[in-house]
Amino acid sequence: MNVRRLIPAAALAGAVALGATALTACSGASAAGVGKGGKLDVMSSFYPMQFLAEQIGKDHVKAATLTKPGVEPHDLEITPKQTGQLGESDVVLYLKGLQPAVDKAVAQSGVKHVVDAATLTKLEVHGSSGHDHAHEGEEGHSEGEAEGHDHGHGEAGEDPHIWLDPVKYAEVAKGVGVALEKADPDHAADYRKNTDELVGKLTALDAEFKDGxxxxxxxxxxxxxxxxxxxxxxxxxxxxxxxxxxxxxxxxxxxxxxxxxxxxxxxxxxxxxxxxxxxxxxxxxxxxxxxxxxxxxxxxxxxxxxxxxxxxxxxxxxxxxxxxxxxxx
The missing domain is CATH 3.40.50.1980 (Nitrogenase molybdenum iron protein domain)
Structure with missing residues (x-):
């Protein structure tokens, strides 16, 4: 025999309100984070982006990558499972123009916090001899920095390998730090501290290369x-x-x-x-x-x-x- 129990209206309203609060918490970052285990889910396109997520996010993020160890990033093909994981991420870090399959998946993902590393520093064109310099007066890149950032990176022969220059990689790190602060404002102070530490290490690495x-x-x-x-x-x-x-x-x-x-x-x-x-x-x-x-x-x-x-x-x-x-x- 089926017995239908009546739920008091006040209790029902409370349950609905609680559900709505939980749903709101899941739609954006909060003190507890958005992903499983109270962490921000950060999906990176390949290792240099994953490393930034790990170094800046530390205990507050769950960092994953689309490009598994041993896979040549330029050749990456994304599986349906990875496409699903990408869409469920809180933050996506990638480098537009390096991996066409990733560019396409990111564009269709609907993720709110998407960071294109190529917009965080100035991309240049390098020939095989590395002589086609785009900035003769190197300091600060202020002149014409916006140029080239509104079109598809890599389309005009722009070199995407910015992480191999510690100075440029530090610029990208700063931008990633800001993005994580926006996605998870309750841990902003930690992200700033971790970014500063990483930039300091990259500055020291730059000095080692200069001297060496x-x-x-x-x-x-x-x-x-x-x-x-x-x-x-x-x-x-x-x-x-x-x-x-x-x-x-x-x-x-x-x-x-x-x-x-x-x-x-x-x-x-x-x-x-x-x-x-x-x-x-x-x-x-x-x-x-x-x-x-x-x-x-x-x-x-x-x-x-x-x-x-x-x-x-x-x-x-x-x-x-x-x-x-x-x-x-």
Whole structure:
């Protein structure tokens, strides 16, 4: 026999009000955070964005990434499950123009707090030699900074590898910190403190690179993937890429011949390859020119093959390898 119990009107109204309060809390950040376990759910497109979320968010965020360790970010294809996870995130951190599949998914996600790292610093165009500088008067980027930020990044050959320049990465970190403050204002003071700490570490890293690369026998380095244009420009070096910004593109025979000439002319000792892409062309060029090979990691992901456990450790390994290859004095 079914017995229908009557709920007093006052109790029913209270329950409805409580439900509405809970729903409101779930629609935006609060002191307890929005995600499971009282944490802000932050979805990052790939490792450099995830690292910022972890360093700035610390205990207040649950940081995840769409690009799993060992996957080349440029080639990422997003699964339906990842698309669902992206849509349920409180904050999304990505770099528009680097991963087309991510750009599309983010545009369709409906997430309120979306941060495009490319809008937090100035993107530039770098050729394979890293000479196509977009800012001659480097200080502050104030002139023309807004230019290039209203269109799709990467469409005009803009180099997306901003995290390999500690100064630019610090600019991005500041913007991410502000975004986390907006998404979770009750923990704003912690986000500001953590951002300041991270920027301080990046400033120290910049000083290490400046000091470590100021006196070298050669200024030219050859690398598989033209990811180091910002780093080269920041520290007065010349990058010669075997392939372009896409690490999987094949160099022409003419380009390989040109690089052999560059190696001889500029006293190049080493051809660099990386951990996530094929080292075949680097080893071929090295064999043809009698050069050594070594690793220069573009830090698009951390694996057990990486020369370090996080951004700072791998960047310091890159510095050490550059000093050795360039004949640091």
């Amino acid at each position: 690369l100021k006196n070298t026998a050669s200024k030219t380095f050859i690398t598989t993937h033209s990811a180091f244009g910002y780093l080269a420009e920041r520290y007065g070096l010349d990058q010669e890429g075997i392939s372009g910004v896409d690490p999987e593109s094949e160099p022409s025979p003419a380009r390989m011949k040109e690089l052999q000439a560059v190696a001889q002319k500029d006293n190049v000792s080493t051809v660099f390859f990386e951990t996530l892409a094929s080292d075949k062309t680097a080893r071929t060029l090295a064999a043809d020119t009698g050069l050594k090979t070594d690793v220069l990691d573009p830090l698009e992901g951390i694996t057990d093959k990486s020369q370090g456990a996080d951004y700072f450790e791998v960047m310091r390994s890159n510095l050490k390898n550059l000093q050795k290859a360039l004949g640091s004095k």
